[in-house]
Amino acid sequence: MIRTYDDALNVLAERTWENRQQLKRMKEQRRVSFVDTYGTPYTAQGDALNPATFYISVSPDLIYYERFAFKFVIESFESSVSGVSGTALSINNTSLEIENNAINPNPHKHTITGGINAVSYGVKKQATSSDNWAVHISGVDITDYLMEQHDGEWIDGRGVFPSSGAEDFYDILDVACMMRADKQSPDPVLNPGFKPVQIYSDAPFRVTAYLYMKYSNMNR
DSSP states (O other): OOHHHHHHHHHHHHHHHHHHHHHHHTTTEEEEEEEEEEEEEEEEOOSSSSEEEEEEOTTTEEEEEEEEEEEEEEOOEEEEEEEEOOOEEEOOOOOEEEEEEEEEESSSOOOEEOOOOEEEEEEEEEEEOOSEEEETTTEEOOHHHHHHHHHTOOOSSEEEEEOOOOOOOEEHHHHHHHHHTTTTTOOHSSEEEEEEEEEEEEEEEEEEEEEEEEEEEEEE
16 A cells, blocks of 8 residues: 555654653653651550540552561650639528518529639649550551560550560561461551551550551552
8 A cells, every 4th residue: 555645644643652652651660669767756645535546657559568566655644734723612691581482582693702713734744553555556456466476565554665675666567477377367457558556545644656667669
């Protein structure tokens, strides 16, 4: 088939467009990058009705974890109100007389005195005797696995946990292996996304969780 001059121009334009698209894809090549955090702090307070809650974010382009662990520092509950002062409420004595099944005088008045309160602002730490600690990640209770990981040693008040050494952590990757051994899926704990971490106890407390995490992901 004999091509005309216009046909040749059309073929050339199509190939030029295809080459440009290919070059564009090459420029947008995705590469592997790493997220590496060493001791990033998250602080929250909780009590018997409200767990201390914070959130960590893992890239949806997660490839694999190299490290996922925590250290917890438990402290006294902290309030911004240090005290309240004021006067007691009192009602003045008033006598009432009933005449013809009616109160006279009507209406009658009562006087209330006092009731002026002042709030003192400042940092106040409330000593706590918190007990019955539990840790959940993405709604999964991993408390028993963390205890087993450290031979039954667990949070027992204020301090640093685990406390056996600077390089000793609550290792979530090890927890995932233990869950698989128990034929439980660790996916909710390990899946990428926005993960809620909740720490429970039965009295007011303050906790700082230090996150140690390293993972590779496809860079957008």
